[in-house]
Amino acid sequence: MASAAVVLTGCTDDSETVRRIQTQRQVALQKQSQQDHLGETVSLLSQFAGLNEEKASRQISYHLNQWSQNQSGDGGSVEMPELASTLTDVLPEENLRTEVLRGEFQPSDVSVLRDAYLFRQAVQWIDDPIREDPLLVDWLKDLSGEIGEDAASQLRTACRLFDWTVRNVAVEPLDSSANVPPQVPQPQFPYGMKLEGPGYRQTLYQTIWRGRGDSIQRANVFTALCEQAGVISAVLARQSDEDGALTPWAVGVLAGDQIYLFETELGLPIPGPDQVGIATLEQARKEPTVMRRLDVAGYFDYPYSRTDIQQSVALLNSRMQAISPRMKKLEDGLTGDRRMTLYVDVDAVAEKLDAIPGVAGVRMWTMPLLAEIYQAEARRMVARDPLFSFYYTSRWAVLEGQDEMARNLSSGRWQHLTGQFADDDIEGVKGARTRYLEQRAPEFEISDLRINVDLQKRYGLRRGLGIDSSQYDQQLQQIQMFMRLGKRTATHWLALVQYDDGRFDTAANWFEKRVLDEDQMSMWEDSARYNLARAKEHAEEWDEVEELLKSERTYSGHGNRLRARLIDKSFRE
Numbered sequence: 338m339a340s341a342a343v344v345l346t347g348c349t350d351d352s353e354t355v356r357r358i359q360t361q362r363q364v365a366l367q368k369q370s371q372q373d374h375l376g377e378t379v380s381l382l383s384q385f386a387g388l389n390e391e392k393a394s395r396q397i398s399y400h401l402n403q404w405s406q407n408q409s410g411d412g413g414s415v416e417m418p419e420l421a422s423t424l425t426d427v428l429p430e431e432n433l434r435t436e437v438l439r440g441e442f443q444p445s446d447v448s449v450l451r452d453a454y455l456f457r458q459a460v461q462w463i464d465d466p467i468r469e470d471p472l473l474v475d476w477l478k479d480l481s482g483e484i485g486e487d488a489a490s491q492l493r494t495a496c497r498l499f500d501w502t503v504r505n506v507a508v509e510p511l512d513s514s515a516n517v518p519p520q521v522p523q524p525q526f527p528y529g530m531k532l533e534g535p536g537y538r539q540t541l542y543q544t545i546w547r548g549r550g551d552s553i554q555r556a557n558v559f560t561a562l563c564e565q566a567g568v569i570s571a572v573l574a575r576q577s578d579e580d581g582a583l584t585p586w587a588v589g590v591l592a593g594d595q596i597y598l599f600e601t602e603l604g605l606p607i608p609g610p611d612q613v614g615i616a617t618l619e620q621a622r623k624e625p626t627v628m629r630r631l632d633v634a635g636y637f638d639y640p641y642s643r644t645d646i647q648q649s650v651a652l653l654n655s656r657m658q659a660i661s662p663r664m665k666k667l668e669d670g671l672t673g674d675r676r677m678t679l680y681v682d683v684d685a686v687a688e689k690l691d692a693i694p695g696v697a698g699v700r701m702w703t704m705p706l707l708a709e710i711y712q713a714e715a716r717r718m719v720a721r722d723p724l725f726s727f728y729y730t731s732r733w734a735v736l737e738g739q740d741e742m743a744r745n746l747s748s749g750r751w752q753h754l755t756g757q758f759a760d761d762d763i764e765g766v767k768g769a770r771t772r773y774l775e776q777r778a779p780e781f782e783i784s785d786l787r788i789n790v791d792l793q794k795r796y797g798l799r800r801g802l803g804i805d806s807s808q809y810d811q812q813l814q815q816i817q818m819f820m821r822l823g824k825r826t827a828t829h830w831l832a833l834v835q836y837d838d839g840r841f842d843t844a845a846n847w848f849e850k851r852v853l854d855e856d857q858m859s860m861w862e863d864s865a866r867y868n869l870a871r872a873k874e875h876a877e878e879w880d881e882v883e884e885l886l887k888s889e890r891t892y893s894g895h896g897n898r899l900r901a902r903l904i905d906k907s908f909r910e
Contacts (some may be wrong), residue, residue, distance in 0.1 A: 371618055374404035381673050382454040386398075386742070386751035394444035401442040405666065418660050420653070420683045423700035427528065427707060428657070437661045449658045450679070455754060457565045457677040459545075462756030463501045464566060467839045469493075471874050473606070473905055478613035488593035491568050495590045495597070495616075496603035496606070498562040503604035504871060505833060506544060507864035508559055508893050511535045511551045511602075522725045524718040530711055536585075537707040546750065547733060548830065549860070552602035555706065556588050559601060560654035562787045563590065565678050569686055571651035572702055573598075573618070575641070578648050583650055586641055589618060589690075596693050600631075603896030604867070605903075607631065612906055618695045622647055635896040651690045655681040656740045735823035742776065742823055749827065769834050780857075783820050787813045796832035825859035828852055832865065836872055839898050845872035863891050870897070 361550055377400045381393050454824065469477075473496055486661035513533040519522075523532055523676060530537055536553030545558050546549040556572050563570040569591040574583040596618040598607040606615040609622040611773040621627045622643065631639035658664055666682040687699035719726040730737070736746050749772025752758070759768040767775075786792050787810060798816065801811040832847035848869035852861055870885035886901040888894070 344360055344714055362418060363514070373406075374677065377580055378404070378450075379454070379671075382451055383755075384455075386747050392446040392697060397450065398444050399440045401446075401667065405440070405663065406669070408666065408670070409724065410565040416538050418682075418684045421657070421660060421701065424703060425656060425853050425886040426620075427703045427710070433657065435658055439661075440663055442663060444510075446658055446663075448540075448663040449544065449656050449664075451833055452561065453565065453677045453679055455542070456561050460498065460565045462837075463562070464494050464497050468497045468501060469836070470496055471771055471909055472900075473614065476570065480614070482595040484595070484647070484792070491566075492590060492592040492597060492615075494566050495563055495568050495570065495592070498566060498568075499588075499606065500600050502555055502559045502562065502567065503601070504836070504864075504868055505548055506555050507861065508555065508604060509549055509550045509551050510892070511553065513538070513551075516727070520724070521728045521791070522718065522722050524714050524725070525901045526711060526714055528707060528710070530549055530707065536704050536710075537711045540708045540712060541705060548833075548864075549737065553585055553704065555601035555604075556585060557654060559588055559599065564654065567678070568592075569689065570650060571653055571690055571755065572697070573646075574652055575645060576648075576650050576697070584654070585652070586646065586649070589649075589651065591689060591693070594693070595619060596696070598689075604893055605896055605900055607662050608899075608903060614905060618646075618649070618693065622695050631899065633895060633898045636898060639895075647695065648697035649695060651687075651696050651699045652704075653683055653686060653699065654679070654702045654705065655683055656705050657701075659683075681832060722910070735819050735826060738819075742820065743856070745772055746776050746823055749776065750830065753830060753837075758838050772833065773827040773831040773834065777824050777831075783824075786820075821857075822859070825861060827858055828857075829859070829861040829865060833868065841872045841875040845869055845876070848872065862891060866891055867893060867897060874904070877908070879904065 338812075378397050381388065381397050383398075385393060386713065417434060421433060421437065422430070428436070432679050477489065477493050477496065483489075484492075490523045512535045514531045517532050521532070526532070528532075532538075535551055536557075539547070539550055539554055541554075541557050541561055544554040550558070553572075559568045560572060571591075572585045572591050573587045574585045576583055586600075588601060592601060597615045598618060598621060599605075599615070600607050607621065607627065608614070608615045608630065610620055612630065616624075616627045625643050628639065628641060628643045628646065654823070659679060659681045660683055661680075668677070668679040671677065671679075683701060690696050690699050702891045707801050715729055719729055730869075735743055736750065737743065748767070749769050752767070752772060753769035757766070757768050760766065760769055760771055761768065782792060793813075798813065800806075804812075828847070829852050832844050832852055835841075835844035835847055846864045850857075851857075852865040853869070866885055866888055870882045873882050873885070882904060886897040888897070891897055
């Protein structure tokens with residue numbers, strides 16, 4: 338009996354051991370499966386520009402839901418933030434609650450993930466001492482002793498991100514609706530929006546992708562970069578006493594217990610009272626000279642005075658998905674190189690900003706939501722009206738079309754924004770430089786396209802059945818136009834890559850001799866002239882810098898002249 342008991346006990350112990358091993362193995366496999374789903378998600382995001390957007394979005398949402406279902410617990414409950422109510426002017430409360438509190442990921446979430454991934458990648462290479470604004474280097478060094486190293490470090494990062502934004506997002510007029518040809522049909526936009534209106538006419542992604550935008554869109558890019566860098570920022574807006582309308586006038590960056598001011602229309606931080614460093618909101622409210630010195634006598638008057646900016650509403654540029662429990666859960670699950678900011682505790686951020694004198698309340702910025710609504714309506718119009726479709730899509734067909742040239746430029750643009758400038762010979766991946774160079778067909782080749790059959794064959798442009806010669810010639814002329822536009826866009830971005838890589842002399846050469854070539858002028862002239870001046874600052878060629886910044890040919894002349902004045906004070910006195 339005793340021996341039998343021993344045998345039975347041994348069997349029990351063995352079975353328990355087996356069950357424990359099986360359980361551990363199952364848990365390990367489950368964890369591996371979870372990581373595989375996250376890995377697939379990040380892998381798809383890293384290649385997003387080269388994928389079919391609709392298909393990739395479905396795949397990503399599938400992987401995220403599989404990962405989420407395998408997670409133990411719910412990642413902690415997240416209530417609707419109080420600040421979410423400030424979005425109900427645009428989205429009904431019921432719809433907002435549904436969108437924020439749903440547990441499942443949907444393809445509509447993927448654009449938020451794509452933007453977070455792209456902006457996080459950009460921050461990692463932009464936040465580097467080589468991209469310091471020369472006007473701020475010494476001031477930032479001295480600031481650490483005043484506000485503490487952590488606060489100074491955050492402000493230093495914000496300065497680099499801002500400088501990159503104003504150099505890489507060419508500024509456009511705030512309202513371009515007057516430039517729409519009268520024959521173009523007008524979609525029926527809600528909330529008083531109009532075709533080519535201010536801010537909402539492009540999404541965040543479209544602005545950084547195309548490298549052009551108005552001052553509001555610049556603010557959108559800058560604050561989104563700050564979010565991925567862990568820097569608190571907000572768009573500061575004046576509120577009308579008559580109808581409550583909000584008018585953005587600057588971006589405020591919180592560092593320590595002060596808000597520092599960045600002006601995206603002018604393209605420079607608002608200078609301090611002594612024309613050194615960056616003004617705080619407190620200084621702008623108290624010191625008359627801060628706002629007054631934004632005037633350029635005989636040329637430009639700044640539209641706001643000290644009294645105009647006594648009280649500002651702080652607008653947080655966080656998407657409604659960023660306050661959802663699912664995004665918090667996902668952010669907590671991302672580790673190492675996969676980390677990115679997906680969730681924002683907007684109520685906590687609002688509390689910090691609201692404590693600053695001069696901040697008259699905090700809201701979530703409705704602009705990202707309005708931009709989505711605008712795009713949805715525009716896409717519906719594209720589907721039903723050929724004339725509107727041509728107007729709406731043709732300008733950026735060189736980047737967003739489905740032909741080989743557009744795909745090549747798109748690939749180069751993605752490589753550029755994610756910091757992959759050079760070729761990766763090991764992986765066999767072309768970098769931004771090579772992609773952009775491939776876009777620069779010789780002018781004689783473009784010119785000969787209509788008459789050279791071999792060139793037509795090379796580009797896959799042979800005449801189709803049923804198309805007469807005159808119709809075919811029109812098609813070729815249109816292709817020539819797109820080739821030139823694509824070439825000039827690639828040339829400008831290639832020059833920016835040289836600047837971003839710290840090759841300032843090479844960048845200056847590209848801007849001066851290629852982008853600003855009188856025979857090949859383009860929509861990039863303004864940006865190229867500014868960036869040429871910036872490149873020459875590094876060579877201390879101050880006379881040429883001043884001449885470029887004071888050019889009468891630039892749309893951004895106000896901010897450029899202010900920068901020339903600051904340079905004169907800092908480096909030439």
